[in-house]
Amino acid sequence: MLPVAFYLSTSSNHLLLMIISLLLLLLTELLNSAIEAVADAVTLEDNPLIGRAKDMGSAAVFVALSLLALVYGEAVFRRFFA
Numbered sequence: 001m002l003p004v005a006f007y008l009s010t011s012s013n014h015l016l017l018m019i020i021s022l023l024l025l026l027l028t029e030l031l032n033s034a035i036e037a038v039a040d041a042v043t044l045e046d047n048p049l050i051g052r053a054k055d056m057g058s059a060a061v062f063v064a065l066s067l068l069a070l071v072y073g074e075a076v077f078r079r080f081f082a
């Protein structure tokens, strides 16, 4: 994705935004994996609070992924269709 950011970006600020959105996704993925690991270490039994924690972690990844899609989508549109 990083080379794609270099290819699609139109300015240094734009490139920065694309790299930040990529790193944000990586950050949320790492935190989500950490939440899942801690939750599984606490118990593998069915627990509504653990279910909630894992759901919120997944939701955070979804938000970061949406942001990435928005930023890269706009860049693709600007490069090829505008």
Ligand SMILES: Nc1ncnc2c1ncn2[C@@H]1O[C@H](COP(=O)(O)OP(=O)(O)OP(=O)(O)O)[C@@H](O)[C@H]1O
Binding pocket: 032, 036, 043, 044, 045, 046, 047, 048, 050, 051, 052, 054, 055, 058
């Ligand atoms: N111990 C538990 N108690 C209650 N619900 C759970 C528990 N473990 C998982 N769940 C539910 O199952 C869903 C999937 O859990 P899982 O651990 O497979 O996470 P995942 O988001 O699918 O993992 P990955 O990000 O690796 O794909 C969770 O979002 C949660 O709602």
